[in-house]
Amino acid sequence: MTRTPINELTDGMTLAQSFQAADKQLRVNRQGGKYILLKLSDASGTIAAMMWNADEAIFDRFDRGDYVHCQGRTQIHNGALQIIVTDVERMDASEVSLDEFERFDANQAEQNLSRLRELLATLSQPWLIRLADAYINDESFVLGFRQAAAAVTNHHAYPGGLLEHTLSMMELARLVGPRYSGVDTDLLLIGAFLHDLGKIDELRSSGEISYTDRGQLVGHIVIGLQQLTEKMAEVEASSGETFPAELRYQLEHLIVSHHGMLEYGSPKIPVTLEAVALHHIDNLDAKLASYTAIIDRDIAADSNWTNYTPAIGRKLWKKK
Template identity: 35%
Template structure:
C-alpha cells in the first residue's frame, strides 16, 4: 500500500483508502463532479471524481472504504488525486488500523502513567474528583483514551487527548519543582482535567468532527461544567477550590482571542496556559517536520506566522 504521505505528482495509485468526506459539486460549466477527502493513518488528500456517473465509479459514502485507481497530480501547490475508478470495499478486504491515525505511544502505558500521577495527589477532594472521572467512570475513560486532542493542528489522532494531557501534566509537575509558589495538587488536577471537554466536543474516529454540543459550547466551557458538576457530587467539596479549578480550565488558552473565556487570574492558571501552549506548539512543529521530504526552508506557515526551516540535515 502506498500511504498518502508518500504520494508525489505523477504517481499512479491502485489502493484502498477510507472516504473521510464526499461532496457533490458543479464546475463552472455546470458539470457535476465529486470532491472527496481520502484518508489513511498518515493523513488525508483531496481527490476529484470528474466522471461520477461512469461505469467505473461505485456508490459510496462517508467512512466507506474504497478501492481507488487514479493519478496523483498537483493543484495550487497541493497534492490531489484524479480518481478514474472507485469500488466500495467489503469488510475483510482492508485492515482498519491502516486508515485511522493512532498515537505512536502505547495507550496502556500512558494511561498507567497518568493514574500513577493521580495517585500522588494529596488533597482528598481533588483526588476523589480525579478518581471519579479516571477510575470509576468507564464510559468517560473509554472516550478519553480514544479521543483526539483536536480535529487538526496537533494530536489529531486516536489517543491524542491522552498523550497531550499526560505531556501537559508532566510539564506542570516540573513547574512545581521549579516554582514552589505553585499549588501542586490544584495545578496537576487542572492539567489532567483541562481538556476533558474534548470527549464531548469531538466525535470519535473515523469521523473526528465537531458535535452539535461542541459547536455551541466548546470544550473549555464543557470541561469547566463537567468538573463543576462532579465537584458538587462530592460532599463538602470546598467552594473556593472548585472555583479555582474551574478557573484554570476556563483560562487555559490564556487570551480571549484564542477562545479563552477568562484570562488567568491565579498563578496555577498561568502555569497551565504555558504548559498547554508549549505542548501544543511542540507537537505541531513535530508533526510539521514529520511531513517534510526535502530539508531546508519550507515557506511561510500560518500557525507559527513565520518561514519554517527544517534543520534535521544539519545534525
C-alpha cells in the first residue's frame, strides 16, 4: 500500500493510509460531544489529528503505539497542518512496512557513539578518564544512551536525539574551552557528556516518546546526580582511592545548574566558568535544533517567513 510520509503531506489532501498512533485522548467539547485527539507518527515525523463525533467504542479500537489505518483529509489550523480523521481501524504490524515507521537510525547512532568515544579519549585528567570509562564501558548504559531521546517535543525529540545533542555539545566544548584561559576544557567536556544523561531513564523512547514514572516523579537532573554517584562509587572501588571531593562538587554543580535559571528547573544557577559555558552551549544547541525543526516543518504560504510560533514569540526567516 503506497503511503505519503507525514513530512510530505500538504493542505487539502484526502488520505486513506497507515500511521502509528503515538498518542490518543478522548475529550469532551463545550456542547458535551466527544472527540478523539490523536498524535500520528511515522519515520518522517508526527502530526496532530482530530476525530469528531467519536465515542468510547471507537477510542477502544486501538492502543497507543498501535498501527492504524486512517481515512480523512488534511487541513491547516492555526498555521499548522493537521488531519481530520473520519475513520480509524487498528492494523496488525504484519500489514505495514516497519521501515516506514522506524525513527531510530542505528548507523548514525554508531557513528555518533564512535566520535563521542574519540572526544572522551582526549581527556587528560586521570579521575575524569576513569569516570568516563565507567560510563562508556557499561554496556547497559550505552544501549540506553544510543537510543534515548533528548526531549518529548522541544529539541532532538526522537530516538538517538540525546546522543546527537550530547555529541554536538561536546564538539562545541572542545572549541569553546581553549578560547578562555580560565576555563578547564576537560571539565567542560565531561560536563557536556554528563549533563543530560538522566534523560535515559526520564524518557521512554520506544513507541511514543513520553515520560516514565521515574521521570515524572524525580526528573533528569536528580536522576543524573544519582547516576554520577553510582559511577563515582565504581571508580573508587576499582581504584581503591577516594574520588577528590572538590572535583565531585564541581561535576555535581555542572549537572544541577545546566538549565541556567531557577525558574527553568535548575536547583542552582551556574557559579563556575565551566557551568556558565555549559549552560550557554546547551541553550545554543537546543535552540538551533528547535528553530531548525520549526523551519523544516513550516507550511506558511509566505516563502520567506514561517508562521508565527507562540512558543518562541516570533516568525523565523526561511533561508532561500
